[in-house]
Amino acid sequence: MITCKEASYLASKKLDKKLTWRENLNFKLHIMICRICRRYAMELKKFHHTMQKAGESSLSLLPESVKLSRQSRERIKQTIDKVLHQTE
Amino acid sequence: MKHEMSAPDQWLQLHGDILYRYGVTRVRDSEVAEDLVQETLLAALKAKKSYAGQSSEQTWLIGILKHKIIDYFRKTSRDKTQEYDEGFTGGEVDYFDQQGNWKIDFSPWSKPDKTMEQEQFMMTLQDCISRLPPKMAQLFVLREIDGMNTEEICELMSISTLNNFWVMLSRVRVKLRHCLDINWINQ
Known part of the structure; x- marks a missing residue:
C-alpha cells in the first residue's frame, strides 16, 4: 500500500497527466481506505478547476484597485512620449 | 471582426493598469512588473505596423507582455x-x-x-x-x-x-x- 505522501503526489499528477495503470490502481486502493487523501484529491481537483477558470479570464486575478503607481506611470509616460517624439 | 488601433500615446492610459496587473501576478515584483509594462509598450510602438487587427488591442499588448515575462523568467532562472x-x-x-x-x-x-x-x-x-x-x-x-x-x-x-x-x-x-x-x- 502506498503512503499518503505518495497518494498526494498521484492526486496532483493525475490532474495533468494520465496515470499508468499501476499508479492508478495504487491510488484508487489508497483513497478507498483513506479519508484524508480522498478529501484531498477532491479538494485539489476543485482548486485546479478554479485556477484554470481564473487563468482563462486572465484579467480578474487581481482587483481593479491594483494599479501602476503614479510615479511609475509618469516615468513610463515620459519614456513613451520621448520615443514618439523621435519618430515623428 | 477587425479591431481598430487607438493612438499609441493613449495605450498607457487605456491598458497600463491591466498590463501591470497581468505582469505582477506572474513576476510577483511590482518594480519588475512596471518595467515590463514599459518594455511592452515600447516594443508595441516598434511593432505597431504588424498589428493586423485580428485580436483586440489589449489582447495584442498582453501577447507582447507574455513574451517579455518569459524572457524575464529565462534570465532569472539562469541567475538563480x-x-x-x-x-x-x-x-x-x-x-x-x-x-x-x-x-x-x-x-x-x-x-x-x-x-x-x-x-x-x-x-x-x-x-x-x-x-x-x-x-x-x-x-x-x-x-x-x-x-x-x-x-x-x-x-x-x-x-x-x-x-x-x-x-x-x-x-x-x-x-x-x-x-x-x-x-x-x-x-
Whole structure:
C-alpha cells in the first residue's frame, strides 16, 4: 500500500497527466481506505478547476484597485512620449 | 471582426493598469512588473505596423507582455538556479510524518460564487502565492493559471527531469491548498 505522501503526489499528477495503470490502481486502493487523501484529491481537483477558470479570464486575478503607481506611470509616460517624439 | 488601433500615446492610459496587473501576478515584483509594462509598450510602438487587427488591442499588448515575462523568467532562472533548489527541498516536511501520513487535514470547500467572494478569494490566493519561494510561485502560476505545457516550463525554469517537475508541482499544490484552508476557507 502506498503512503499518503505518495497518494498526494498521484492526486496532483493525475490532474495533468494520465496515470499508468499501476499508479492508478495504487491510488484508487489508497483513497478507498483513506479519508484524508480522498478529501484531498477532491479538494485539489476543485482548486485546479478554479485556477484554470481564473487563468482563462486572465484579467480578474487581481482587483481593479491594483494599479501602476503614479510615479511609475509618469516615468513610463515620459519614456513613451520621448520615443514618439523621435519618430515623428 | 477587425479591431481598430487607438493612438499609441493613449495605450498607457487605456491598458497600463491591466498590463501591470497581468505582469505582477506572474513576476510577483511590482518594480519588475512596471518595467515590463514599459518594455511592452515600447516594443508595441516598434511593432505597431504588424498589428493586423485580428485580436483586440489589449489582447495584442498582453501577447507582447507574455513574451517579455518569459524572457524575464529565462534570465532569472539562469541567475538563480541555487535559490530555486533551496526553495524546493524539504518544503513538504511539515505536512507528512516520517511514515508518510498526513499531519494536516483539509476542510471541504465550496467554490467562491459571488463576485465579492471571488475577489476575496483571489486576494487570499495572491497572499498565499507570495509567501511561497519565488520559483515555486512561478511554477504554480505558469502551470496552473497560464496552463503552459510541462516541457516548456522545465526548459524555462531549468528543471532537469519531468519527475522533478511532478514532485515540485505536487508540493506547491499541497502548500497552497493548506494556506487557503487556513486563510480563506474557514473564515
